[in-house]
Amino acid sequence: MSRIGKLPIIIPENVNVSLEDDYIFVKGKEGELKKKLVEEIKFTLKKENNRSILLISKNKQDNKTNELYGLYRTLINNMIIGVNNKFTKYLELKGVGYRSQLENKTLTLNLGYSHPIKFEVPDSINIEIENNTIIKISGIDKELVGEVAARIRNFRSPEPYKGKGIHYQGEYIKLKAGKTGKK
Known part of the structure; x- marks a missing residue:
């Protein structure tokens, strides 16, 4: 029970x-x-x-x-x-040239692909951009805030070798060892 x-x-x-x-x-x-x-x-x-x-x-x-x-x-x-009190989640963009912009209700992400990714923000969600690499997602519906954060994170999940990608603020990425050179 x-x-x-x-x-x-x-x-x-x-x-x-x-x-x-x-x-x-x-x-x-x-x-x-x-x-x-x-x-x-x-x-x-x-x-x-x-x-x-x-x-x-x-x-x-x-x-x-x-x-x-x-x-x-x-x-x-x-x-x-x-x-x-609104719920908030923070996302960090880590990588050379990774940045984000917000115009009206469209979030534009440059994540190292050949094209920028455009994401339409739902009406009940507020997004703020801090110094191009931190995205603040807030809203009154906890489920929707988490879903939007997960969808944005899914555009470029953190990779395990250098830690590049979008990750939650404070999230620990366990890095793998890379290849070793031949002797």
Whole structure:
């Protein structure tokens, strides 16, 4: 049984959570998110000590419900955190001549290929470029921020010999030894 699913979600004062039909709506200072709920899990809003708390319980006792129990608690908690404070990921470009530019909602990457790569940024994602080699990706949806970062990183994954490519800030790349010369 999930221990994460048992924990109540404490809702901050500046975040509004509402349950309507089969959806949960979360609204905060950064924006609004909604998610379709499943019928195996029951959600209850309570007020305790001048705080709003969201409780999660199971309607059934089977494997699928146990899997969804902790998952939905984490997804909804991430929605609440995202509308209160945005999620951010940083990507670094390492390599000679690797650089990036942002024009309107198009990210242009020069990664050593014969042509520049153009990436259309989704509407709910903000991208900022710092000194042409650091890309800051931010947004209220944690899943979308991670997906955009992974798609950009996939254009030129770090290679294991010199460490060239796009990698997450703080990511450790274990380098392999190169060829040795003949004697």
